Amino acid sequence: xxxxxxxxxxxxxxxxxxxxxxxxxxxxxxxxxxxxxxxxxxxxxxxxxxxxxxxxxxxxxxxxxxxxxxxxxxxxxxxxxxxxxxxxxxxxxxxxxxxxxxxxxxxxxxxxxxxxxxxxxxxxxxxxxxxxxxxxxxxxxxxxxxxxxxxxxxxxxxxxxxxxxxxxxxxxxxxxxxxxxxxxxxxxxxxxxxxxxxxxxxxxxxxxxxxxxxxxxxxxxxxxxxxxxxxxxxxxxxxxxxxxxxxxxxxxxxxxxxxxxxxxxxxxxxxxxxxxxxxxxxxxxxxxxxxxxxxxxxxxxxxxxxxxxxxxxxxxxxxxxxxxxxxxxxxxxxxxxxxxxxxxxxxxxxxxxxxxxxxxxxxxxxxxxxxxxxxxxxxxxxxxxxxxxxxxxxxxxxxxxxxxxxxxxxxxxxxxxxxxxxxxxxxxxxxxxxxxxxxxxxxxxxxxxxxxxxxxxxxxxxxxxxxxxxxxxxxx
Amino acid sequence: xxxxxxxxxxxxxxxxxxxxxxxxxxxxxxxxxxxxxxxxxxxxxxxxxxxxxxxxxxxxxxxxxxxxxxxxxxxxxxxxxxxxxxxxxxxxxxxxxxxxxxxxxxxxxxxxxxxxxxxxxxxxxxxxxxxxxxxxxxxxxxxxxxxxxxxxxxxxxxxxxxxxxxxxxxxxxxxxxxxxxxxxxxxxxxxxxxxxxxxxxxxxxxxxxxxxxxxxxxxxxxxxxxxxxxxxxxxxxxxxxxxxxxxxxxxxxxxxxxxxxxxxxxxxxxxxxxxxxxxxxxxxxxxxxxxxxxxxxxxxxxxxxxxxxxxxxxxxxxxxxxxxxxxxxxxxxxxxxxxxxxxxxxxxxxxxxxxxxxxxxxxxxxxxxxxxxxxxxxxxxxxxxxxxxxxxxxxxxxxxxxxxxxxxxxxxxxxxxxxxxxxxxxxxxxxxxxxxxxxxxxxxxxxxxxxxxxxxxxxxxxxxxxxxxxxxxxxxxxxxxxxxxxxxxxxxxxxxxxxxxxxxxxxxxxxxxx
Numbered sequence: 001x002x003x004x005x006x007x008x009x010x011x012x013x014x015x016x017x018x019x020x021x022x023x024x025x026x027x028x029x030x031x032x033x034x035x036x037x038x039x040x041x042x043x044x045x046x047x048x049x050x051x052x053x054x055x056x057x058x059x060x061x062x063x064x065x066x067x068x069x070x071x072x073x074x075x076x077x078x079x080x081x082x083x084x085x086x087x088x089x090x091x092x093x094x095x096x097x098x099x100x101x102x103x104x105x106x107x108x109x110x111x112x113x114x115x116x117x118x119x120x121x122x123x124x125x126x127x128x129x130x131x132x133x134x135x136x137x138x139x140x141x142x143x144x145x146x147x148x149x150x151x152x153x154x155x156x157x158x159x160x161x162x163x164x165x166x167x168x169x170x171x172x173x174x175x176x177x178x179x180x181x182x183x184x185x186x187x188x189x190x191x192x193x194x195x196x197x198x199x200x201x202x203x204x205x206x207x208x209x210x211x212x213x214x215x216x217x218x219x220x221x222x223x224x225x226x227x228x229x230x231x232x233x234x235x236x237x238x239x240x241x242x243x244x245x246x247x248x249x250x251x252x253x254x255x256x257x258x259x260x261x262x263x264x265x266x267x268x269x270x271x272x273x274x275x276x277x278x279x280x281x282x283x284x285x286x287x288x289x290x291x292x293x294x295x296x297x298x299x300x301x302x303x304x305x306x307x308x309x310x311x312x313x314x315x316x317x318x319x320x321x322x323x324x325x326x327x328x329x330x331x332x333x334x335x336x337x338x339x340x341x342x343x344x345x346x347x348x349x350x351x352x353x354x355x356x357x358x359x360x361x362x363x364x365x366x367x368x369x370x371x372x373x374x375x376x377x378x379x380x381x382x383x384x385x386x387x388x389x390x391x392x393x394x395x396x397x398x399x400x401x402x403x404x405x406x407x408x409x410x411x412x413x414x415x416x417x418x419x420x421x422x423x424x425x426x427x428x429x430x431x432x433x434x435x436x437x438x439x440x441x442x443x444x445x446x447x448x449x450x451x452x453x454x455x456x457x458x459x460x461x462x463x464x465x466x467x468x469x470x471x472x473x474x475x476x
Numbered sequence: 477x478x479x480x481x482x483x484x485x486x487x488x489x490x491x492x493x494x495x496x497x498x499x500x501x502x503x504x505x506x507x508x509x510x511x512x513x514x515x516x517x518x519x520x521x522x523x524x525x526x527x528x529x530x531x532x533x534x535x536x537x538x539x540x541x542x543x544x545x546x547x548x549x550x551x552x553x554x555x556x557x558x559x560x561x562x563x564x565x566x567x568x569x570x571x572x573x574x575x576x577x578x579x580x581x582x583x584x585x586x587x588x589x590x591x592x593x594x595x596x597x598x599x600x601x602x603x604x605x606x607x608x609x610x611x612x613x614x615x616x617x618x619x620x621x622x623x624x625x626x627x628x629x630x631x632x633x634x635x636x637x638x639x640x641x642x643x644x645x646x647x648x649x650x651x652x653x654x655x656x657x658x659x660x661x662x663x664x665x666x667x668x669x670x671x672x673x674x675x676x677x678x679x680x681x682x683x684x685x686x687x688x689x690x691x692x693x694x695x696x697x698x699x700x701x702x703x704x705x706x707x708x709x710x711x712x713x714x715x716x717x718x719x720x721x722x723x724x725x726x727x728x729x730x731x732x733x734x735x736x737x738x739x740x741x742x743x744x745x746x747x748x749x750x751x752x753x754x755x756x757x758x759x760x761x762x763x764x765x766x767x768x769x770x771x772x773x774x775x776x777x778x779x780x781x782x783x784x785x786x787x788x789x790x791x792x793x794x795x796x797x798x799x800x801x802x803x804x805x806x807x808x809x810x811x812x813x814x815x816x817x818x819x820x821x822x823x824x825x826x827x828x829x830x831x832x833x834x835x836x837x838x839x840x841x842x843x844x845x846x847x848x849x850x851x852x853x854x855x856x857x858x859x860x861x862x863x864x865x866x867x868x869x870x871x872x873x874x875x876x877x878x879x880x881x882x883x884x885x886x887x888x889x890x891x892x893x894x895x896x897x898x899x900x901x902x903x904x905x906x907x908x909x910x911x912x913x914x915x916x917x918x919x920x921x922x923x924x925x926x927x928x929x930x931x932x933x934x935x936x937x938x939x940x941x942x943x944x945x946x947x948x949x950x951x952x953x954x955x956x957x958x959x960x961x962x963x964x965x966x967x968x969x970x971x972x973x974x975x976x977x978x979x980x981x982x983x984x985x986x987x988x989x990x
Contacts, residue, residue: 416645
C-alpha cells in the first residue's frame with residue numbers, strides 16, 4: 001500500500017487515531033472542557049482533510065474499502081454533523097457534575113463507524129462499520145442513567161439493532177452463497193445469480209437490516225421511542241450521521257450489485273418507499289412531542305429518498321447519486337437546525353425543573369420572544385416540508401426530476417399525498433411559533449457562540465436554498 | 477431591470493418597515509404606503525415611456541440562475557401582465573389603507589408580509605421561466621398564509637392550513653408537470669429548459685400534453701377557484717383580516733386565471749381545446765353553485781367569498797371558449813371582479829370594525845345612520861350583480877356573448893347565474909343596510925371614503941368606457957394563439973382557425989363599435 005492510497009483514507013484514520021489519543025487524554029486528566037475541545041479538533045482536522053480530498057479519483061484501499069468523491073462528500077456531512085453534535089453535547093452535559101469523557105469517545109466511534117460505512121466496498125467492511133456504529137449508539141442512547149427513559153431506550157435499541165444486524169448477516173451469507181464473492185462489485189456471475197431464490201432472499205434480508213437503521217416502514221417501530229428517550233444531541237447524531245452513512249452504503253451496494261435488474265427487489269423497494277411516506281407522515285400527525293414528531297417525519301423523509309434507488313437504466317446512476325447527496329445535505333441542514341433549537345430550549349427549561357420534554361406547545365409564541373431561534377425553526381420546517389426558498393425544496397425538486405425521468409408515477413403520487421399530509425403538522429409547528437397568548441415561552445438564554453451557530457445555519461439555509469449551485473459545486 | 481428593481485425593492489422596503497416599526501410606532505404603514513405608491517408610479521412611468529410593443533411578450537431580463545438544471549431568472553411582460561400588475565398595485569394601496577387602523581398587533585411584521593406577498597404576486601405575473609414562476613407562486617403563498625394565520629379571525633389556523641394545503645398539493649402537481657415538460661424538452665432538443673418561449677416551440681404529443689395540461693389546470697383551478705376544489709376559499713376569505721381578503725379576492729384569484737391563459741391555453745392549445753367542454757361544465761357549475769351558496773350565507777364575508785366563486789366561473793367559461801370576444805370579457809371580468817370584490821370586502825371590514833360581527837342577522841338599518849356607506853354598499857352590490865354602467869357588466873356580457881358561439885347550452889345556464897347574483901346582492905344589501913335600525917354606526921371616515929370612492933370611480937370608468945382596457949387586452953395571447961395553431965401538424969385546425977377568423981373580424985370591428 002503506497003502513501004498516496006493511505007492518504008485518501010486519512011480522514012478516517014485521523015478519527016481512529018483521535019480515539020486512541022482521547023483515551024490517553026482521559027487517563028491523563030479528566031476534564032469535560034478539554035475532551036470536548038479535543039474531539040472538536042479531531043473532527044475539524046478530519047473535515048479539512050476530507051475537503052482537500054473532495055475531487056479524489058476512485059481509489060481502492062485494500063479490497064475492503066474504496067474511496068471516491070461520493071464517500072468523501074458524505075464523510076464531510078458526517079463530520080459537520082458530528083461537530084455540531086459535540087458542541088450541543090457540551091452544552092447538554094455541562095449541566096451535570098459528573099465528567100462524561102467516555103461520551104465523546106463513543107461519539108468519535110460513531111463517526112469512525114460511519115466513515116468505514118461510507119467508504120466500504122465489501123460486505124465485511126460494511127458489517128464492521130455497521131456494528132461499530134450500532135454498538136456505540138447503544139452506549140449513547142442510554143447514556144443519561146438517571147433519565148426516566150434511559151433503560152427502556154437502551155434496551156429497545158440494543159435488542160432491535162442486534163436483531164437487525166443478525167438478519168443482515170444472514171442476508172449477506174445468502175448472497176455470498178450465490179455469488180461466491182463478498183465484494184460489492186461481484187462482476188462475474190451476478191447476472192445468473194439474480195434469478196435464484198437465495199439471492200433474492202439474501203437481498204431482502206440485507207435491505208431489511210439497513211431499513212431498520214433507516215427506520216423505514218415496517219421497521220420503524222423503535223424510532224419514536226428511541227428518538228424521544230435518547231439525549232437530544234444523540235438523537236441528532238442518529239438522525240444525521242447514522243442515516244447518511246446507512247443510506248450511502250445501501251445505495252452503493254445496490255447500484256454495484258446491479259439490483260435493479262431484478263423485478264422483485266424493485267417492487268419491494270417501491271413498496272417500502274410508498275409505505276414509509278404515507279405511514280410516517282400519517283403517524284406524525286397526532287404527535288405533540290417534538291422529538292417523536294421528528295422521528296416520524298424522518299421515516300417519511302427516508303421514504304422520499306428511497307425514490308432515488310429506483311432507477312431503470314445504468315446511465316441515471318450519476319443523477320441518482322447527485323439527487324441523494326443533495327437531498328441528504330438538505331435533510332442534514334434542516335435536522336441540525338431544528339435540533340439545535342430543541343437543545344437550546346431544553347437546556348433552558350432544565351434550569352427550572354429536573355426533566356421536561358419539549359412539546360410543540362412549549363414553542364408557543366417563540367417568534368415574539370426569540371426571533372432568531374424562531375426564524376431558524378421556520379426555515380428548518382419549511383425545508384422539511386419542501387417549500388421554495390429552502391434547500392429542502394431543491395432536494396424535492398431533484399427527487400421529482402429523478403422520478404419523472406424514471407416514470408415512477410405511483411411514487412410521485414405517494415410523494416404528493418405524503419407532502420400534503422406532512423404540511424398539516426409542519427404548519428402546526430410554525431403557527432404555534434406565532435401564537436400570541438399569556439403562556440408564551442420565556443426568553444431563551446444562549447451564549448454568543450451559539451448565537452453565531454444559529455446565524456450560520458440561517459445563512460446557510462437561505463444561501464443554499466436560493467443558490468443551490470453552491471452545493472452543486474461539491475457534488476459531482 | 478425595472479421589474480427586478482420593483483420586486484426586490486418591495487421586499488427590501490418590507491424589511492425596512494419591519495425594522496422601522498420597532499423603532500418608531502406606526503412607521504411601517506407609512507413605509508408600506510409610500511413604497512407601493514412610488515413603485516407603482518415607477519412601473520406605470522417606465523411602461524408608458526418604453527418604446528417596446530407590449531402586444532407580445534417583451535423580455536426584460538434573462539440571466540442564468542441555477543445552472544444545475546439550466547434554470548434562468550427571466551422576466552417578461554405583455555399587455556395582460558401590465559393590466560394585472562396595475563391592478564395589483566392599486567389593490568396593494570387599498571390593502572394598506574384598509575389595514576391602517578385594523579391591524580394593531582405586530583404591525584411591522586404584518587406590513588413585511590404584505591409587501592413580501594405583493595412582490596411575490598408581481599413575480600408571478602411576469603416570470604417566464606417556469607421554475608421561477610413556481611418559485612414566486614410559493615413566495616406569494618407563504619406571507620399570505622402568515623397574514624391569515626396571525627391576524628385572522630377566530631378560526632384562523634384551520635383556514636390557513638386548509639388554504640395552504642390545497643394550494644400546495646395542487647402546485648406540486650404543477651411542479652411535476654413542469655419537470656416533465658422540461659425533461660421532454662431535453663428529450664426532444666437535447667438540453668433541459670424551463671424557459672417559456674422554448675416551451676412554446678415544443679411539439680408535445682397530444683396524449684402527453686393532456687396529462688401535462690391537467691397538472692397545470694388543477695393548480696390554477698384551485699387558485700381560481702373552480703368547483704370541486706373551491707372549499708378553501710370561503711374559509712380563507714372569511715377568516716383573513718380585511719386586507720387579506722382584499723388581496724386574496726382581488727389579486728390571488730387572478731393569478732389562477734392568469735396561469736390558465738398564459739400556461740394552460742398557450743402551452744397546450746390542443747389539449748385545452750379538447751378539454752374545453754369539461755372546463756366549461758366546471759365553470760357553469762361554479763357559477764350556479766357559487767351563486768346558490770352565496771344566497772344561503774349569513775356571514776357577510778362568506779357571502780362575498782361564494783360570489784367570487786361564481787364570478788370566476790365566468791372567467792373560466794370565457795377562457796375555454798377559445799373566442800376572441802370572450803377572452804376580452806374574461807380579462808375585463810378579472811379586473812372588474814378584482815375591484816368590486818375588494819370593495820365589498822373592504823366594506824365588510826368597515827362594518828366589522830364598527831359592530832364586531834360579520835353576521836348579517838345582527839345587522840340591519842345601517843342606512844339611516846350611515847347613508848354614505850349605504851350608498852357605496854348599494855353601488856358595489858350593483859356592480860357585483862352586473863348593473864350596466866359598471867365594469868362587471870361589460871366583462872360578463874362579453875364573456876357570455878363570446879362563449880355562446882362555442883357552448884350555447886352551457887351559456888344559457890351560465891346566464892342564470894346573473895339572476896342569482898342579483899338575488900344575493902340584494903340579500904346582502906337588504907339585510908345589512910335596510911330594515912329596522914338596530915345599531916347606530918359611524919359613517920365613513922375620510923380614509924374609508926378614499927378607499928370606496930376610488931374603487932367606485934374605477935368601476936365606473938371601466939364600465940362606461942371599457943376601451944380603456946380593451947385597447948390593451950386586444951391582441952397578445954389570441955394572436956400568439958393564432959400563430960401557434962396555424963402550424964399544419966396540429967389537429968383540430970379547422971375549428972381553431974374559424975375562431976381566429978372570428979377573432980380577427982372582432983378585432984377589426986369590435987374596437988370601434990364597443
